[in-house]
Amino acid sequence: MTKKAQYQRKLKxxxxxxxxxxxxxxxxxxxxxxxxxxxxxxxxxxLLDAYLERLDLQIxxxxxxxxPSEKPTLDQMDRGRFFxxxxxxxxxxxxxxxGWRIDDVAGLAIAMAFIIAKKGKASxxxxxxxxxxxxxxWRVDINLDRYIRAGYLSQDENRQLYLDWRTRAxxxxxxxxxxxxxxESNKKEEAK
Amino acid sequence: MSRKGFxxxxxxxxxxxxxxGHLQRIIDQCKSVEERGLDxxxxxxxxxxxxxxQYFPEWESIDEYSLDSEAINRLASIIKIQSDWVxxxxxxxxxxxxLIEEKLRKLSRERLASLFLNAWHPIIELEQISSYGMIEAIxxxxxxxxxxxxxxxxxxxxxxxxxxxxxDLVAERIMAERxxxxxxxxxxxxxxxxxxxxxxxAYWDFVGAETYEETSKRAYMTSFLVTYGxxxxxxxxxxxxxxxxxxxxxxxxxxxxxxxSIPVEVNFEEWKRWKxxxxx
Numbered sequence: 001m002t003k004k005a006q007y008q009r010k011l012k013x014x015x016x017x018x019x020x021x022x023x024x025x026x027x028x029x030x031x032x033x034x035x036x037x038x039x040x041x042x043x044x045x046x047l048l049d050a051y052l053e054r055l056d057l058q059i060x061x062x063x064x065x066x067x068p069s070e071k072p073t074l075d076q077m078d079r080g081r082f083f084x085x086x087x088x089x090x091x092x093x094x095x096x097x098x099g100w101r102i103d104d105v106a107g108l109a110i111a112m113a114f115i116i117a118k119k120g121k122a123s124x125x126x127x128x129x130x131x132x133x134x135x136x137x138w139r140v141d142i143n144l145d146r147y148i149r150a151g152y153l154s155q156d157e158n159r160q161l162y163l164d165w166r167t168r169a170x171x172x173x174x175x176x177x178x179x180x181x182x183x184e185s186n187k188k189e190e191a192k
Numbered sequence: 193m194s195r196k197g198f199x200x201x202x203x204x205x206x207x208x209x210x211x212x213g214h215l216q217r218i219i220d221q222c223k224s225v226e227e228r229g230l231d232x233x234x235x236x237x238x239x240x241x242x243x244x245x246q247y248f249p250e251w252e253s254i255d256e257y258s259l260d261s262e263a264i265n266r267l268a269s270i271i272k273i274q275s276d277w278v279x280x281x282x283x284x285x286x287x288x289x290x291l292i293e294e295k296l297r298k299l300s301r302e303r304l305a306s307l308f309l310n311a312w313h314p315i316i317e318l319e320q321i322s323s324y325g326m327i328e329a330i331x332x333x334x335x336x337x338x339x340x341x342x343x344x345x346x347x348x349x350x351x352x353x354x355x356x357x358x359x360d361l362v363a364e365r366i367m368a369e370r371x372x373x374x375x376x377x378x379x380x381x382x383x384x385x386x387x388x389x390x391x392x393x394a395y396w397d398f399v400g401a402e403t404y405e406e407t408s409k410r411a412y413m414t415s416f417l418v419t420y421g422x423x424x425x426x427x428x429x430x431x432x433x434x435x436x437x438x439x440x441x442x443x444x445x446x447x448x449x450x451x452x453s454i455p456v457e458v459n460f461e462e463w464k465r466w467k468x469x470x471x472x
Contacts, residue, residue, distance in 0.1 A: 019317065019318050020318050022322070026317040088313075089313075095309060102301060105309065106302070114296060117289040117293070175310065179311055180296070
């Protein structure tokens with residue numbers, strides 16, 4: 001078998017592994033990919049990512065703990081989890097089709113941005129207080145529980161909220177903060 | 193007799209007590225910073241370490257050493273939080289939390305959602321059934337009764353088509369005669385009329401009716417009059433008297449004042465006593 005044909009097979013296998021949900025949590029662990037694709041799986045993922053770019057999709061990695069500042073080592077990759085996500089942004093219409101109301105998305109944005117600003121940890125009472133500004137009171141608790149169930153947030157026994165695995169996989173935290181900062185400066189400009 | 197080098201027992205005990213108090217305060221301070229997410233730099237580590245060191249020679253029992261080690265452990269946690277704090281400040285993600293909070297409060301829901309959509313890249317996944325799920329489904333299917341048996345139990349009735357008037361629905365208690373808010377407004381008008389120039393009316397004089405059922409209904413509606421700001425209660429705890437004071441305009445206190453619940457017992461005996469006293 002030629003090298004090209006070999007990689008084509010690996011590419012298909014990687015796509016099957018990444019697209020189909022096989023565990024309770026979506027995504028595939030690095031070591032699983034190594035077992036199924038071989039030790040050159042980072043290269044296979046790179047090729048697949050380039051192919052998916054045409055479809056506005058990308059391969060995203062969520063590392064255990066903090067994101068490595070430099071190029072991740074093979075060991076860090078093995079312990080990381082790989083997903084296929086949308087590459088660009090979504091429109092509000094697309095969000096509605098996925099079952100999320102605009103209120104739910106705004107609530108999630110508020111909770112996440114607040115936790116990021118509070119260094120990754122905020123008390124549930126403070127987040128609820130902030131959400132009550134934007135959502136009807138009876139929905140605040142329900143929405144927070146929904147974000148926790150979906151894996152965006154987690155809560156400890158002291159009612160402290162943290163960002164969870166799905167946020168690390170799906171949300172560009174820096175972009176979110178930057179967009180919030182820019183939004184206000186735009187508003188100021190409009191006022192002028 | 194020389195007293196040099198002699199430490200009176202009571203003074204040693206006092207020092208130990210004082211030291212234990214200091215350590216406990218250190219532990220509490222560190223705990224509150226940790227749990228409430230306060231600025232970790234309000235804890236002066238050098239000073240507190242000096243206090244721990246000062247009392248260390250006094251400790252003898254296991255309990256005292258445990259307290260000492262707990263204080264050290266708490267201080268170590270604060271140092272870790274301080275280090276994380278510095279690390280976070282040096283990253284590009286650092287933004288003043290108050291600034292972010294202010295922005296989150298100012299921006300509309302729609303704007304926040306549309307901003308978030310630019311930073312959100314949801315996972316794409318396809319759900320599929322596993323072999324385990326398939327086995328479970330087969331088991332469920334095999335345990336189902338045949339359709340004719342299941343349908344026999346349901347026992348559907350065939351009825352003639354007909355029409356119902358609004359009055360029929362009211363009689364069947366499917367629809368209320370008046371809308372809830374309409375009913376509330378009527379009761380509010382009655383309350384203001386009954387109060388007249390007195391500004392208030394005794395609770396039982398207002399909710400009390402000829403039947404216990406009607407009394408319960410009036411008490412239920414009155415609770416909404418108070419909750420929705422149409423009236424308020426004046427409670428005289430010593431005399432065990434409750435008065436209802438109607439407002440001329442409904443006042444919304446939601447979010448302005450701490451809401452309190454006032455339990456008022458409206459049982460049959462109470463109603464009977466009120467009715468007897470009224471007819472006496």
